[in-house]
Amino acid sequence: MVEKTPTVYDVAEMAGVSIATVSRYFRNPAAVRETTRERVREVVLELGYVPSGSARGLAARRTGTIGVCFPSFDDVARVDARRLESGPPVRVRVDADTHVDTGSDLYIAEVVRGTEIEAWRHGFAVMIAVPRGAAAHNVVEGLAGRVDGLVTLARAIDADQLAHIARRLPVVVVAGPREGDVYDHVTANNHGGMVALTDHLIDDHRLTRLEFVGGPEDSPDAQTRFEGFTEAMLLAGLGVPERPVARCDFTRAGGRETGRRLLAEGLLDDLDGLVCANDQSALGVLDELTAAGVRVPQDLAVTGFDGIEASNVSSPRLTTVRQPMVELGRLAVAQVLHRLNEPMTEPTTRVLPVEVLLRDSCGPHPRPA
Template sequence: MAKAPTVYDVAERAQVSIATVSRVLRTPDAVRELTREKVLDAVRYLGYVPSANARGLAARRTNVIGLFFPGHDDLDYAAAVDARGDGGVPVVVDDDDRASETENLYFDEVLRGAEIEAWRRGFALMVAAGRGASREALINDIAGRVDGLAVLSSTVSDELLAHVARRIPVVVLAGSERDDGFDHVSASNGPGMRTMAGYVLQQHGVRDLVYVAGPGDSPDDAERLEGFRDALRDAGVDEATVPIERGDFTREGGQRIAERLVRGDSRPRAIVCANDQTALGVLDVLEQHGIRVPEDVLVTGFDGITAGRHSRPRLTTVHQPMVELGRAAVHAITARLDDPGLGPQSLTLPVRVVLRDSCPPV
């Protein structure tokens, strides 16, 4: 087997320094185009593949950033199998309800932002999902493989995060800032929901409405619920007269709640949802029952996922910068790697209300 090319070989062929080769491979945008192309041509010609282990030993870093999200149970596809073809491949019934159990478009967008920023800064991204008792073991395992870790608020205990933070930077995504010593990156949840619900209450004059909250352990949901209650107080509406349904942030959960509302004694004029996936589930059920949106019922969401732009009708929502949340988390980690003495940092990104067909402008 031929000897593998080294960074020295690349530098010699491109007639540049080893440091320049390193910059091209880690932060290509920081190098002039002509120089960058010379180095990349040499890399391609020689078939050079950089060694992450060697870089890590030299810099005492892995050049990897960790991102931890709560996991989801796998679908039990066996229950949906109707037959097997001659090749032994399962033939299943397409069931959107079952598929929705594992969708989380919010995480997808945050992940995309983290990937963009990590790449821009010369880091790889390690993504992990765990639930229940597996979380502690998984977090400890990841912490030994990365230079910094971003986690979704309330998915990991403060004690475990404090243990990890003794070794690497930790950034908490979502939820409000707390005096816990960690960096925090979040969106303006409370004011966003206050503005959205206020538009329904005051511009559309709605008094008969239902709020569909998320899971009780979600810090984002707690802030959005408080924002909704603020909007009720602003409009002079007694909170005791407004039903609050507890959902789970999934489309399927929104469908279940909407079925109960539709089959109830009275139908609300507006359904304000704590996230878009819940609202999309509500729209599914209203359409199935021939209930017109927005003529009969107004529906709003929160997040601004792409699916809301393509729903029927298009979903009115509070758009939060999910991609920017991911980017900001990576930026916070790299900033602390560059300056370990930084005090705890907190960043709250702005949101905006986007009026579409499901709750149109007045």
């Protein structure tokens, strides 16, 4: 039997205080006298009262929630095909698959973690949505109607729809350069990081036959990193490719597929280095090179970009560019909150520094003096 849901009026009557005092107890407990605060707390626990978020939001004209919208890199078709059914409580099987699947996009997971941390620090919650397929537009609209501001990865939302949402909500775009819009942007130094990494391969390892494995064509970060790669090649007087030797969907599984194709088509035969647009792609390529007996870095150097934890435990450990993924998420939420309080300030672009991590996959490094 479902009990009657207690209301704020019930709490006020039982505690012997006004409705305003109960509301103040939830909004700003420090403003309520300790004895009164304790009495209200005991009644709330006894009745099982939970304040209505929607009602509080109407009163404050705030929902206390930040929306986070990112594209999907997961294999939804495979997930949907799985049947949700009961089975034995424990299964034991031999796992002969040596490929380690560390998730579809660890970069996004770290950025989302940053948004949650910063939202929590300011008393906000995070609501996440992933627009997919025909329902994408409605998913984004539904999210926008429930939050105070929106953090989104560049190009995850249709440009016209995002412009419409930005008329009523603060919008912060993570990754990629400004594209003639009026949103706040938060990104990492993708171009400079890739230039520095490529310079290291050319100057310190004397690698001259390099190719680039790009990301999705609509990824601004992948494009910026390719431009950094080609700039370093040009400044070194080396041949500059017009396009990446291959493209990958930024997943490890996609990297494996790319590695198999590059090997099958002989596109790695004359190379001494392969620069990948992200770590997941590089790790997938590395899986296939290892399986094919290609020695890294002796036969071919391989590098990534992002600095996910999996790059630090691969064999060999992956040389990469670490970008501050958690800090990107934190700064994006901080900018949303700033714009809620200062809506008329000019849009800004914040570029966070990156760090080149020299590891084993590009060869030995000179010891510091």
